[in-house]
Amino acid sequence: MPNALHDMRNLLVTPPEMQAVDKDAAGSGIDSFSLMRSAGMAVSAAALRLFPSAARFVVFCGPGNNGGDGYVAAAALTASGANVALYALGDTGKLKGDAARAHAAYGREAISIELYEPQSQDVIIDALFGAGLARELPDQAQEIVGRVDQAGLPVVAVDLPSGIDGRTGEIRGASFTAVHTVTFMAAKPGHVLMPGRGRCGTLEVFDIGIPARLVAARAGGLGINVPAVWRQCAAGLDPATHKFKRGHLAVFSGGPTSTGAARLSAAAGLRAGAGLVTLASPTEAIPVNAAHLTAVMLKEIGNAADLAEWLKDSRLNAFVLGPGFGIGEKARDFALMLCERALVLDADGLTSFKERRSELFDRIAASGGQVVMTPHEGEFQRLFPEIAADGKLSKIEKAQAAAKLSHAVILSKGPDTVIAAPSGRAVVNVNAPPWLATAGSGDVLAGIIGAHLAQGMPAFEAAAAAAWRHGEAGRRTGRSATAEMLVENIAPLPEESAS
Numbered sequence: 001m002p003n004a005l006h007d008m009r010n011l012l013v014t015p016p017e018m019q020a021v022d023k024d025a026a027g028s029g030i031d032s033f034s035l036m037r038s039a040g041m042a043v044s045a046a047a048l049r050l051f052p053s054a055a056r057f058v059v060f061c062g063p064g065n066n067g068g069d070g071y072v073a074a075a076a077l078t079a080s081g082a083n084v085a086l087y088a089l090g091d092t093g094k095l096k097g098d099a100a101r102a103h104a105a106y107g108r109e110a111i112s113i114e115l116y117e118p119q120s121q122d123v124i125i126d127a128l129f130g131a132g133l134a135r136e137l138p139d140q141a142q143e144i145v146g147r148v149d150q151a152g153l154p155v156v157a158v159d160l161p162s163g164i165d166g167r168t169g170e171i172r173g174a175s176f177t178a179v180h181t182v183t184f185m186a187a188k189p190g191h192v193l194m195p196g197r198g199r200c201g202t203l204e205v206f207d208i209g210i211p212a213r214l215v216a217a218r219a220g221g222l223g224i225n226v227p228a229v230w231r232q233c234a235a236g237l238d239p240a241t242h243k244f245k246r247g248h249l250a251v252f253s254g255g256p257t258s259t260g261a262a263r264l265s266a267a268a269g270l271r272a273g274a275g276l277v278t279l280a281s282p283t284e285a286i287p288v289n290a291a292h293l294t295a296v297m298l299k300e301i302g303n304a305a306d307l308a309e310w311l312k313d314s315r316l317n318a319f320v321l322g323p324g325f326g327i328g329e330k331a332r333d334f335a336l337m338l339c340e341r342a343l344v345l346d347a348d349g350l351t352s353f354k355e356r357r358s359e360l361f362d363r364i365a366a367s368g369g370q371v372v373m374t375p376h377e378g379e380f381q382r383l384f385p386e387i388a389a390d391g392k393l394s395k396i397e398k399a400q401a402a403a404k405l406s407h408a409v410i411l412s413k414g415p416d417t418v419i420a421a422p423s424g425r426a427v428v429n430v431n432a433p434p435w436l437a438t439a440g441s442g443d444v445l446a447g448i449i450g451a452h453l454a455q456g457m458p459a460f461e462a463a464a465a466a467a468w469r470h471g472e473a474g475r476r477t478g479r480s481a482t483a484e485m486l487v488e489n490i491a492p493l494p495e496e497s498a499s
């Protein structure tokens, strides 16, 4: 990935990668206890900043280094004059290494965790498990989660709310729901994938002093979808250029009773910067489409022969196929003809290949075109059932596997949309408000991707930039968003200086 990944704010590092970074840091002579001290101090500072008048900080410490951070935080909070109670999960005599040292330095009594009784003014510091959580949260910890939830106490999480799997964002049995999470060096997939993301509260990524080059060396091409990921590819898109240079996007309409979805895509494509947009309509739907279009042009394309003739115009460079199109042979024939240019395959376009996916994947591999597929969860299951059913994989890993198999860029939709390329590169989109999940929203997204492809952006960047602009449009529109309002609120691509 280009420069964006060297900015640690945009990186996602998996727990195994982070463990390797820790080892490299120790190997390069950095004192690992000083890292733990920085981590614990950052947690203490966050807790005091957020809850300056807490009656009592209750620190839960686990059996590993996450617990070690907790002991440091407890010592720092005590030194600041705060009232602190510390509860340990497991036998503190079995603590090892830095965690044992942090426990010894704390020097006060650690109470056994089952004795914890919530008090109404408690602020919880959760240092039970972090990146090292390897299986379901132990029963004893699950019970404490229940007590804290029931009492409605605020939780500040160390690294991750205990119970959230840092690789997948899944909840391992139960988890705390934090108001604030302090993680170290870089965010983990579990902070941005659902349901984990919904339980982290605000996320603080604190630099504990591991050199960035050590983190970057282990990071495997995952990031957060920020403009820096695709801005360089968007920089050449000068709105003043001749309209054909801005590309000609074609969107395929369904029959007379299902034309609205394609018109939404077309309108979004025009708004997002395609130079020309044509709605390709079957004969029967021409009157209804004609009655609703102004800036978008209309072309009658009834069958594959019509399409073949139209494709002689090489300026037609990007296509959206699927919204409202209808499932079946016609969708398959059209899609296979379009793979060698730039194609967004969405909705019915995806479902049409449920039983015939290898035809599509082989054609994409052979054609060398720019293809983006935009499945929601159900469509993903239809097209990639074996990947969808693999419970061990995270949403990122599923999208990566699907991209590799299909040779296309996969935009896997949801509140935590993932964009993955066949190379394994992937980003998670984080700017989408919940109300973006409105009828027709996906059609708008497909149109924005199409506009980017028409302007010559490579498929990965086209999809990532579109997910981001779609999220921004949702924010600008507000809670009452309809798909038409989203189109109106697609903002220009951000300038070079935006981060």
Ligand SMILES: NC(=O)C1=CN([C@@H]2O[C@H](COP(=O)(O)OP(=O)(O)OC[C@H]3O[C@@H](n4cnc5c(N)ncnc54)[C@H](O)[C@@H]3O)[C@@H](O)[C@H]2O)[C@@H](O)CC1
Pocket: 018, 021, 022, 035, 036, 039, 062, 063, 064, 065, 066, 067, 068, 069, 128, 129, 130, 131, 132, 133, 134, 135, 136, 137, 138, 158, 159, 160, 184, 185, 208, 210
């Ligand atoms: N560079 C870094 O990232 C640093 C990480 N630090 C902390 O170290 C943490 C990672 O430490 P660890 O690798 O020791 O991991 P954890 O402290 O998250 O937990 C690991 C311990 O719990 C056990 N365990 C895992 N799952 C369990 C389960 N379900 N039930 C019972 N026991 C279970 C493991 O055998 C191990 O003893 C991070 O979350 C962070 O808080 C800090 O100390 C500073 C440096």
Ligand SMILES: [K+]
Pocket: 066, 126, 127, 128, 129, 130, 157, 158, 159, 160, 161, 162
């Ligand atoms: K934790």
